[in-house]
Amino acid sequence: MTMHDESLRPEEFADAAAAAIADALGRGPREAAHVLAQAGLTGVCAPEEDGGMGLGIAFAVPIAHAAGKLRLPFPLIEQLLLARALAGSPEGEQLVSGDKIATIAWAGSLAQGMAGTARHASVSDWVLVPEANGAALVDLAGVVIQSDTALDPEFPQQWLALSETTVLARLDATATGALMHHARLLLASLVNGAADGALQASALYMANRVQFGRPLSAKQAVRHWLARMKLVQEVSMAAIQRALATNEYGQARTAHTALAGAITNAVFVLEKAIHLHGGMGFTWEVPLHYSLREVRKLDAAFGAGSLARDLGRSFIKAA
Amino acid sequence: MHFDTNVVLPDPATGRDAYRRHARTWLRANLPMHMRADSLDYRSPSLDESRDWEAAMYRAGLAGMTWPRTYGGHGLSLREHLAVNKEVGALAMPESVSSIGKELAGPIIMAVGTEAQKQAFLPAILRMEHYWCQGFSEPDAGSDLARLRTRAVEEGGHWRINGQKIWTSGAAKSQFCLLLTRTGTVADAHRGMLMFAVPMDTPGIRVVPIKSIDGKESFAEVFFDNVVVPDSARLGAPDQGWSSAVRVLSIERATNRMYRPWRFECELRHLVQACKSDQELSSLLQDGYYQRRIGDVLCEIDGLKGLVECTVESMMAGNEIGARGSLTKLYWSECHQAFASLALSLMSHVNPTSSPAAQRARKTFTGAYLFARAETLYAGTTEVQLDVIAQRILKLPKDLT
Numbered sequence: 183m184t185m186h187d188e189s190l191r192p193e194e195f196a197d198a199a200a201a202a203i204a205d206a207l208g209r210g211p212r213e214a215a216h217v218l219a220q221a222g223l224t225g226v227c228a229p230e231e232d233g234g235m236g237l238g239i240a241f242a243v244p245i246a247h248a249a250g251k252l253r254l255p256f257p258l259i260e261q262l263l264l265a266r267a268l269a270g271s272p273e274g275e276q277l278v279s280g281d282k283i284a285t286i287a288w289a290g291s292l293a294q295g296m297a298g299t300a301r302h303a304s305v306s307d308w309v310l311v312p313e314a315n316g317a318a319l320v321d322l323a324g325v326v327i328q329s330d331t332a333l334d335p336e337f338p339q340q341w342l343a344l345s346e347t348t349v350l351a352r353l354d355a356t357a358t359g360a361l362m363h364h365a366r367l368l369l370a371s372l373v374n375g376a377a378d379g380a381l382q383a384s385a386l387y388m389a390n391r392v393q394f395g396r397p398l399s400a401k402q403a404v405r406h407w408l409a410r411m412k413l414v415q416e417v418s419m420a421a422i423q424r425a426l427a428t429n430e431y432g433q434a435r436t437a438h439t440a441l442a443g444a445i446t447n448a449v450f451v452l453e454k455a456i457h458l459h460g461g462m463g464f465t466w467e468v469p470l471h472y473s474l475r476e477v478r479k480l481d482a483a484f485g486a487g488s489l490a491r492d493l494g495r496s497f498i499k500a501a
Numbered sequence: 502m503h504f505d506t507n508v509v510l511p512d513p514a515t516g517r518d519a520y521r522r523h524a525r526t527w528l529r530a531n532l533p534m535h536m537r538a539d540s541l542d543y544r545s546p547s548l549d550e551s552r553d554w555e556a557a558m559y560r561a562g563l564a565g566m567t568w569p570r571t572y573g574g575h576g577l578s579l580r581e582h583l584a585v586n587k588e589v590g591a592l593a594m595p596e597s598v599s600s601i602g603k604e605l606a607g608p609i610i611m612a613v614g615t616e617a618q619k620q621a622f623l624p625a626i627l628r629m630e631h632y633w634c635q636g637f638s639e640p641d642a643g644s645d646l647a648r649l650r651t652r653a654v655e656e657g658g659h660w661r662i663n664g665q666k667i668w669t670s671g672a673a674k675s676q677f678c679l680l681l682t683r684t685g686t687v688a689d690a691h692r693g694m695l696m697f698a699v700p701m702d703t704p705g706i707r708v709v710p711i712k713s714i715d716g717k718e719s720f721a722e723v724f725f726d727n728v729v730v731p732d733s734a735r736l737g738a739p740d741q742g743w744s745s746a747v748r749v750l751s752i753e754r755a756t757n758r759m760y761r762p763w764r765f766e767c768e769l770r771h772l773v774q775a776c777k778s779d780q781e782l783s784s785l786l787q788d789g790y791y792q793r794r795i796g797d798v799l800c801e802i803d804g805l806k807g808l809v810e811c812t813v814e815s816m817m818a819g820n821e822i823g824a825r826g827s828l829t830k831l832y833w834s835e836c837h838q839a840f841a842s843l844a845l846s847l848m849s850h851v852n853p854t855s856s857p858a859a860q861r862a863r864k865t866f867t868g869a870y871l872f873a874r875a876e877t878l879y880a881g882t883t884e885v886q887l888d889v890i891a892q893r894i895l896k897l898p899k900d901l902t
Contacts, residue, residue, distance in 0.1 A: 396899070397899075397901055399898055399899070405887070405892075406884070406887040408895055408897060409887040409888075410887065412828075413828055413831055417801075418804070421800075423810075423811055425803075425807075430517045430522075431518045431521070432517070439800045440803065442800050443800035443804050490799075493795075494791070494793055494797075495792045497796070497799055498773050498786045498792065501770045501774050
């Protein structure tokens with residue numbers, strides 16, 4: 183894939199991304215990081231001077247979708263966002279090459295001495311933590327990680343004690359704002375990818391599971407649930423595409439509603455997917471539980487519904 | 502009313518923003534305060550006032566955007582149509598009194614009409630000289646048009662029509678009816694369907710208004726007793742006309758009233774402003790419960806904007822829209838019902854001591870809530886859309902393959 187091919191489109195990048203992610207599945211985190219790096223995914227938005235591909239955030243959206251759909255247990259979107267944000271630094275280069283692994287804490291701050299909800303912190307080298315006027319990249323060596331396994335015993339929610347930390351790099355408010363905008367797009371795409379995978383698995387299973395002499399997909403009640411799942415999954419996709427585009431005046435859009443909506447919609451799809459899989463959906467026999475936990479952890483990271491409430495509050499204030 | 506119609510239309514080649522800017526400037530300068538639902542001066546516009554407003558919009562280049570110039574249109578693309586619709590949605594202006602003509606009859610005539618029919622009907626629709634009504638539904642054929650009974654029989658160069666239509670919006674004001682009939686019997690199901698453009702003053706047509714939940718008489722039953730029309734009223738051949746019309750309908754389902762999400766946002770802003778104008782209602786907005794509901798509706802509105810914009814981009818790229826219009830129809834109808842329920846619950850706190858703006862808004866949004874009951878019914882019910890999505894988009898099998 184050439185980096186200067188102007189005809190390259192994000193959706194055409196999707197298949198290559200999915201193949202690399204499938205290749206990384208089942209490998210240890212270090213090996214996975216190098217597989218993803220070699221396919222260009224960690225550096226998709228990082229500058230070419232750092233070994234990246236120098237592509238826009240639109241190219242990372244299908245990567246995030248595939249990571250959600252294929253249930254990749256690796257902080258890929260965090261890594262590629264940080265590789266872009268730390269452009270031109272040694273840290274940025276090490277993230278592009280996959281020699282280091284980095285994640286992002288969505289909650290807490292340096293000042294609080296506590297940060298949390300960073301995906302896969304225990305396999306990461308670094309974590310980005312919010313601070314007063316931006317964010318700090320903190321070395322995880324020596325940071326005490328407390329795991330909360332209530333929601334997810336496999337990949338628990340983790341809290342980081344940040345009393346004595348080594349700050350490796352800092353992002354100012356502007357850089358942090360840009361990173362958060364891109365993070366909303368990619369997180370929305372990640373959870374929508376998880377919903378897409380669950381919907382496809384459910385539709386396939388319903389078409390093959392015979393009860394009362396016919397496949398369950400013949401039943402109108404089942405067909406209508408699947409149609410509703412398809413509807414909201416398409417809406418999330420459209421909201422993400424809209425947030426990526428500029429308006430008629432060439433102005434960029436925010437991605438707040440895209441993320442809040444995508445989480446709500448993904449929860450709906452995943453809960454219904456588990457329901458439609460019957461008793462099997464309740465077990466570890468099918469991996470739907472992984473996706474539901476993943477989406478619910480992200481929902482928790484952003485205040486479990488607070489995103490929508492904050493949007494409402496801002497709208498009221500501005501009206 | 503006086504409108505500035507001495508307008509130099511922008512050239513879309515001058516930039517993506519050209520039409521949106523033009524629409525914004527013209528609409529804001531020309532829409533009278535008494536036609537803005539969020540103004541204290543608002544009163545329901547008369548039919549003539551609505552007609553004059555829409556005719557002025559057309560002369561200002563803001564209606565008939567995508568219709569060919571030959572038929573009075575502006576010969577532009579869906580992109581300019583969308584840009585204008587965003588600004589139409591952003592103002593609390595009255596709904597079109599000619600949407601059946603502009604968004605249903607017009608496009609169908611464009612697809613299946615003869616050249617003479619196109620010249621006779623299309624420019625008059627845009628100039629607001631003719632209103633149209635839609636004669637599809639019957640007492641025994643709502644979602645299932647295969648059960649249509651209204652019959653057209655050829656009698657030496659004429660057609661004799663007998664039957665009954667129902668839920669016909671705007672029948673009383675219309676000059677023409679886009680009438681769907683069958684040439685055979687009910688046993689023919691979808692075969693032998695034939696469409697006509699029937700002048701509503703033809704002898705034998707009787708219109709009986711129906712009172713709807715919102716207290717208005719916007720629907721009617723229309724009876725056809727030995728109505729005779731010339732062959733020139735026929736739109737296409739039997740079968741051929743109807744199958745073309747079905748294709749047009751699927752496009753219309755995806756593209757009609759494209760302004761909806763922008764209008765819903767405008768309504769939501771109106772609702773919040775009305776609450777903020779009143780001390781008691783204002784305090785409700787401090788409640789996290791209402792903040793969350795407003796945020797949820799905003800997310801749905803942006804999702805709907807995304808569906809509309811993706812549809813336009815996809816059609817501009819030459820893709821068939823197919824069944825995807827069902828996604829948009831289902832989503833907008835439920836999105837607006839969710840908004841209307843929220844609005845009703847906030848407006849239920851209005852009392853005689855509330856601010857004038859809140860009292861005004863209570864009338865508007867109570868009406869909107871009642872009318873919204875129809876939104877999951879018309880243009881294909883929710884259940885029909887779910888069936889279409891399951892069958893044609895998800896392609897779910899009904900038997901083992």
